[in-house]
Amino acid sequence: MASNTASDKLSAPCSGNCPVDPAEVTSDNGMTILLDNISVTVTRDDILERIEHSPERRPSERVLSHIDSCLSRYQGLISARGAYAVRTIEGNDGRSLTLSGGIHFDAWNLALAFRGCTNAAVFIVTIGDAIEQEASRLMNQGHGIQGYILDAIGSCAAESAADGLQAELEKVAGNRNQAITLRYSPGYCGWDIVEQKLLFQAIDASRVGVSLTDSCLMLPRKSISAIVGMGEPGVVAEAPCPCEQCDNDSCPARRMPRRE
Amino acid sequence: MTTNYENIAEAVRTGEEDVVQKLVHQALDRGDSPQAILDEALISAMDEVGQLFEQEEIFLPELLVAANAMKAGVEILKPLLGEDAIKSYGTVIIGTVQGDLHDIGKSLVSMMLERGGFKIIDLGTDVSPENFIQSLKDNPETKVLGMSALLTTTMPEMKTTIEALEKAGLRDKVKVIIGGAPVTNAFAQEIAADAYAPDAVAAKNIVRQLVGEED
Ligand code: B12
Ligand code: SF4
Numbered sequence: 194m195a196s197n198t199a200s201d202k203l204s205a206p207c208s209g210n211c212p213v214d215p216a217e218v219t220s221d222n223g224m225t226i227l228l229d230n231i232s233v234t235v236t237r238d239d240i241l242e243r244i245e246h247s248p249e250r251r252p253s254e255r256v257l258s259h260i261d262s263c264l265s266r267y268q269g270l271i272s273a274r275g276a277y278a279v280r281t282i283e284g285n286d287g288r289s290l291t292l293s294g295g296i297h298f299d300a301w302n303l304a305l306a307f308r309g310c311t312n313a314a315v316f317i318v319t320i321g322d323a324i325e326q327e328a329s330r331l332m333n334q335g336h337g338i339q340g341y342i343l344d345a346i347g348s349c350a351a352e353s354a355a356d357g358l359q360a361e362l363e364k365v366a367g368n369r370n371q372a373i374t375l376r377y378s379p380g381y382c383g384w385d386i387v388e389q390k391l392l393f394q395a396i397d398a399s400r401v402g403v404s405l406t407d408s409c410l411m412l413p414r415k416s417i418s419a420i421v422g423m424g425e426p427g428v429v430a431e432a433p434c435p436c437e438q439c440d441n442d443s444c445p446a447r448r449m450p451r452r453e
Numbered sequence: 454m455t456t457n458y459e460n461i462a463e464a465v466r467t468g469e470e471d472v473v474q475k476l477v478h479q480a481l482d483r484g485d486s487p488q489a490i491l492d493e494a495l496i497s498a499m500d501e502v503g504q505l506f507e508q509e510e511i512f513l514p515e516l517l518v519a520a521n522a523m524k525a526g527v528e529i530l531k532p533l534l535g536e537d538a539i540k541s542y543g544t545v546i547i548g549t550v551q552g553d554l555h556d557i558g559k560s561l562v563s564m565m566l567e568r569g570g571f572k573i574i575d576l577g578t579d580v581s582p583e584n585f586i587q588s589l590k591d592n593p594e595t596k597v598l599g600m601s602a603l604l605t606t607t608m609p610e611m612k613t614t615i616e617a618l619e620k621a622g623l624r625d626k627v628k629v630i631i632g633g634a635p636v637t638n639a640f641a642q643e644i645a646a647d648a649y650a651p652d653a654v655a656a657k658n659i660v661r662q663l664v665g666e667e668d
Contacts, residue, residue: 245512255468256514332560335524338517344557386606408552408606 221281221312223294225397231273231357233320237264239349240342256338263342270327271347273354275318277362278396279423282313296395298420300384302435306374307422309432314362314373315395315420318354319403320347322413351415362421372429374422379409382435392418457483461490461526462498466505468518470525477526487533495526499568503654513561516654520568527568542570543664546588546627547599548580550610558633559601561653566599569657582610582617589623596664599656600646602633611636612644628663632656 240260245252252260284291290303292313307313324347332340359376366373380386389409398404403416411418422429436444437452457480464472473495480490502519505511545566549559556578563575574595576588589595598618602608611631618624628647631640641649648663650656 244514250512252512253468253515253518255518259514259518329556329560332557332564335521335564337520337561337564338514341513341517341557341561380604386604406552406554408604410552410554410604410607412554414554 221279221293223278223280223292223395225276225278225400227274227276227400228358228361229274231275231318231354231361233268233271233273233350233353233357235264235267235346235349235353237261239353240264240345243345243349244342259338259342263339263346267324267343267346267350270324270343271320271350272323273318273320273350273357274401275316275354275358276396276398276401277314277316277358277365279312279314279365280395282307282310282422285310292395294395296391298384298388298391300377300379300388302382302384302439303377303420303422305433305435305438306377307424307432309428310374310422310424312371312423313420314365314423315392315418316355316358316362316376317396317398317401317403317411317416317418318351318358319401319411319413319416320350320354321402322415324350325414347415351417355417355419359419359421362423366423369423370425371423372426374424374429374432376419376421377435378417378419383439383441389418392420457485458490458494461494462501465495465498465519465522465526466502468515468522470522473522473526474529477529481529481533487530491527491530491534495523495530496568496570499523503565503569503657506654513653516565517561520564523568542661543596544572544574544592544594545597545599545660546574546576546585546592546595547601548576548585549578549601549603549633550607550614551579551581552610553602553604553607554578555601555603555633558603558653559599562599562601562632562650562656565653565657566660569661571597571660582614585614586617586621586623589618589621589627593626595627597660598627598629599660600629600631602631602636605635608633608636608640611640611646615644615646628660630656630660630663 237260280292283293285304287304288301290298290307324343328340328344363373379389379392386409389405393405404412434448436448457476461473461476477490502516506516547563549555563573567573574588574592576584600611615629630648631646632650636649638649648659650659
């Protein structure tokens, strides 16, 4: 077992122009690395996909004009930042996953998808709370449509920030001649949301300004936590997809049919 | 007169706030009763829009655009009717349960209920069982209590609140409806809530049924 423990959530000394040795940054001791300049883009199509539920339909002109007017101001209401921590995978028994620091996720989907991976990167992104506050304010003033659209933009922006951080992790892995798996989040794919508490032990979330309530709610609300597996590119490509074994028949994100 | 109401309804459907306001003023100038304009033009237009939503002819954004336009008309009638006369179907207390801070879904439900003719007491988010009970005591005319939760970890608070209502001897005074992304009908039955609704329009229809005012 490595010397790391759940409590050694080391913080990188700075962000941005960080003088930390890159070798150290990509080490597997669970050090929390901050990224405070994640760029986020949200398009009309992203929002339509989220709020219209039907790609064939074009919404009314009035709805489109509300979307455009919200899109013209959302950038001023978000500040996307994230952090990640790479840890060694110390155990994978096919049903659960153990990371350095004794962090044990009881998550069959990770065990399956990370088969053969040697490392995992835990990450958290947020876009801050300005947009959710503005959405609530509009809503409470009776501007339902604007509040709803701005809230949806916030959700899309959080996803975009997560994509941005994941792309960064792909580079980090590439520098180590590794590839990354898809990302998995507590609360999805059969992974109990209560394990958010463990995930928050694997990374110093305070550095991105995200906190977790007793009821496992992240604040700001427009935040995402996730983990990706890292391993030899060939191994990652061969790893099974959890959808094969998942019994969530109504999942909109299913990637392949369930194997009986 | 009917034509004017049809025009008002059409302007509500298409979300033309200014047109709604102009036509409501016209109807008033002609001597129509504010209550008739409210019931026969505005609320009925919103009900129609709700039906289009249920038939998946339109989606939530269009519904909200119509709700905005309806509100523009209601604002003109409010001072003439008095706050109480407007709310014809009864009082609903609503809130997001303790430990949960999500408000957009709950606020959408509040909004649709309000446009559907209910008086809404929105307690906001992170509402403890005690706060729900206090509000019920302060507003004894309340017919329905609505609870929202967006996470499975906060759903048990709905059960706790229902148990607290029972303890306080208030459970049979109100109907309880619950909703939110992870909530299901089965869960509603399991915790002995009276109803569940998957979205804001269904919520309005079901709450009307709960108070015996379905069309
Ligand atoms: C958009 C979204 C996000 C966004 C924004 C989330 C936010 N908190 O604002 C982002 C991408 C940031 C996100 C993050 C996460 N999410 Co998310 N997310 C969603 C999604 C797709 C839509 C939620 C939404 O905003 N809907 C729009 C609003 C308007 O709808 P609504 O709140 O549901 O309200 C409607 C109805 O529910 C109903 N209703 C609501 N209240 C009431 C009350 C009454 C009385 C009635 C009758 C009806 C009613 O009417 C409303 C209007 O029609 C849902 C899945 C889904 N399809 O619902 C998952 C979902 C909520 N997320 C989920 C999860 C797991 C997460 C994360 C934990 C993932 C992670 N590890 O990072 C985080 C948690 C974030 C946090 N703050 O802690 C799970 C929660 C499951 C659980 N176990 O609790 C869900 C259910 C997805 C799933 N697995 O099925 N998420
Ligand atoms: S079917 Fe859906 S819930 Fe199940 S593992 Fe695949 S993506 Fe996750």
